[in-house]
Amino acid sequence: MAWLVAPASMATLKHPITIAGGGLAGLSLGIALCRQGLDVTLHEASTYPRHRVCGEFISGVSEDTLAQLGITHTLTDAVSLSRACWSDAAGPLGSMKVTGRGISRWRLDENLRQTFIDLGGRLVTQSRIQPGPGIIWATGRPKRPGPWLGLKFHVSNLALTHDLEMHMGSTGYLGLARIESDSVNVCGLFQTHMGIKAKGPALLIAHLRAGGLHKLADRLDAANINPASFCGVAGFRLGSQPGPPFSIGDSACMIPPFTGNGMSMAFESAECALQPAIDYAHGHQTWDQAAAASKKAHHQRFRRRLTIAGLLHSLLTTRFGMQLTTSLARRRAVPYDLLLQLVR
Numbered sequence: 234m235a236w237l238v239a240p241a242s243m244a245t246l247k248h249p250i251t252i253a254g255g256g257l258a259g260l261s262l263g264i265a266l267c268r269q270g271l272d273v274t275l276h277e278a279s280t281y282p283r284h285r286v287c288g289e290f291i292s293g294v295s296e297d298t299l300a301q302l303g304i305t306h307t308l309t310d311a312v313s314l315s316r317a318c319w320s321d322a323a324g325p326l327g328s329m330k331v332t333g334r335g336i337s338r339w340r341l342d343e344n345l346r347q348t349f350i351d352l353g354g355r356l357v358t359q360s361r362i363q364p365g366p367g368i369i370w371a372t373g374r375p376k377r378p379g380p381w382l383g384l385k386f387h388v389s390n391l392a393l394t395h396d397l398e399m400h401m402g403s404t405g406y407l408g409l410a411r412i413e414s415d416s417v418n419v420c421g422l423f424q425t426h427m428g429i430k431a432k433g434p435a436l437l438i439a440h441l442r443a444g445g446l447h448k449l450a451d452r453l454d455a456a457n458i459n460p461a462s463f464c465g466v467a468g469f470r471l472g473s474q475p476g477p478p479f480s481i482g483d484s485a486c487m488i489p490p491f492t493g494n495g496m497s498m499a500f501e502s503a504e505c506a507l508q509p510a511i512d513y514a515h516g517h518q519t520w521d522q523a524a525a526a527s528k529k530a531h532h533q534r535f536r537r538r539l540t541i542a543g544l545l546h547s548l549l550t551t552r553f554g555m556q557l558t559t560s561l562a563r564r565r566a567v568p569y570d571l572l573l574q575l576v577r
């Protein structure tokens with residue numbers, strides 16, 4: 234494995250590292266920094282294990298990135314996913330090959346947590362901290378007024394036509410992804426203005442019906458839903474985020490979920506921040522210089538995919554755009570492979 238710099242003794246370190254947020258970005262950066270011999274404290278507002286709103290389909294992350302961060306082994310429980318399809322209320326629109334993995338956040342975040350602890354990282358759970366100099370900000374989607382509602386739960390007896398099914402409704406979209414233990418993750422992004430009053434898993438199913446996806450709603454009604462896995466999130470915006478200068482993961486930028494690339498970006502973002510954080514810890518860069526170097530690396534790595542994914546998301550979530558895309562799909566005129574490459 235090729236490390237960026239040789240592990241240092243604590244005595245040569247000028248600054249300990251503090252990270253706020255123990256999701257994918259914060260934990261994977263924490264792990265990589267611990268492997269460099271750095272002194273890392275991570276504050277997490279919640280506890281582990283826990284369910285997170287996420288499609289749980291990881292795609293686009295390279296083996297090099299996983300190895301650079303030292304987290305390859307945390308994905309060994311993942312299921313390999315290779316066949317995907319998308320449909321609207323009228324039926325199938327197309328199928329495609331994908332290269333991805335399915336794993337619950339319950340399992341993945343716990344695997345990362347355990348690795349961080351095993352490497353000597355200090356983890357302070359139920360600790361919600363405030364931004365400040367010397368704190369790498371990995372706290373996920375910032376709270377901002379936004380038009381989207383994300384909902385998810387796990388089911389255990391749902392037969393899938395493909396490893397990953399994407400369903401487009403008139404008020405949002407939903408993915409079904411195979412994950413470990415023969416379970417399926419059900420996760421959707423819906424418009425909030427629908428005013429639907431249901432609670433728990435019924436809320437997600439009601440949103441499917443409101444968007445015209447009745448057959449899918451019937452399938453989920455008949456499935457064995459794990460109610461404890463239900464979670465939801467509202468009040469966020471996609472795209473670049475106005476976070477503190479040294480932000481990573483969703484705190485820095487959030488790609489539309491349909492790409493299945495957000496988790497990969499969280500890991501890649503940790504990779505972008507790794508050398509600047511090491512340089513800061515050794516006193517080779519000031520905090521401001523390290524933050525600027527990390528931001529520049531993010532910009533170079535993510536600008537293109539964020540722009541293209543944002544345009545496609547707008548297309549897929551307006552009535553005219555949906556009509557155009559589905560009619561192209563029915564004529565087999567959607568270049569899936571190219572589009573997938575452009576949002577990675």
Ligand SMILES: Cc1cc2nc3c(=O)[nH]c(=O)nc-3n(C[C@H](O)[C@H](O)[C@H](O)COP(=O)(O)OP(=O)(O)OC[C@H]3O[C@@H](n4cnc5c(N)ncnc54)[C@H](O)[C@@H]3O)c2cc1C
Pocket residue numbers: 253254255256257258259276277278279285286287288289290291292360361362363371372373374382383384408420421422466481482483484490492493494495496497499
């Ligand atoms: C509906 C939906 C579907 C998605 N589907 C997919 C998908 O299929 N594939 C994919 O790759 N991506 C998907 N994503 C995106 C993916 O979930 C995120 O990109 C990823 O979770 C980002 O990881 P993160 O570490 O930046 O943030 P998070 O995983 O959100 O972690 C942030 C952590 O910070 C903690 N925290 C917050 N504030 C503080 C504080 N002040 N102090 C300390 N701790 C704090 C939180 O408790 C949390 O644990 C989806 C997102 C949504 C909304």
